[in-house]
Amino acid sequence: MSKIVSNLAKLKLEVIKYHTNQDGESNTSVVNQYFLESLARDACYTSNNSIDFKKRQISDATTEYDTEAEKGNHIRADRIEQYVERMYLELEELQVRHDADCQVYTIITGGHAWMSKSASSKQAPKKESAIMKKARQLKAEVGA
Numbered sequence: 001m002s003k004i005v006s007n008l009a010k011l012k013l014e015v016i017k018y019h020t021n022q023d024g025e026s027n028t029s030v031v032n033q034y035f036l037e038s039l040a041r042d043a044c045y046t047s048n049n050s051i052d053f054k055k056r057q058i059s060d061a062t063t064e065y066d067t068e069a070e071k072g073n074h075i076r077a078d079r080i081e082q083y084v085e086r087m088y089l090e091l092e093e094l095q096v097r098h099d100a101d102c103q104v105y106t107i108i109t110g111g112h113a114w115m116s117k118s119a120s121s122k123q124a125p126k127k128e129s130a131i132m133k134k135a136r137q138l139k140a141e142v143g144a
Helices: 002-018 033-071 074-108 130-142
Strands: none
Touching: 002 033, 002 074, 033 074
């Protein structure tokens, strides 16, 4: 499977290199390195979101399957099962795509691996200060 990803990564790398105008027609690059890294990062972000979306679809279909099975609607449950099977095949292809995008990102950035910004890495909400709590109480008393 890595050979497939490697070939796909080579093709994706060629697409990004297309933007550098280094196809033999000119010696000057039209864009800077940051732009190329942005293209690679965007591809990783998009392919990662596709994987997440497909996983949510599978999860939703599993819930629907359970509901139909409980109702005794086996024909509908079988259709959902076939649908889930197709989605797993799609998920595998989306993973191949994402792996290739990550390979390209690593090449473009000189060895840096792309990392997803998980929900845990986002800033925690600001804790409300005592003065703001007091102000909210006053606001409630005033009725504003």
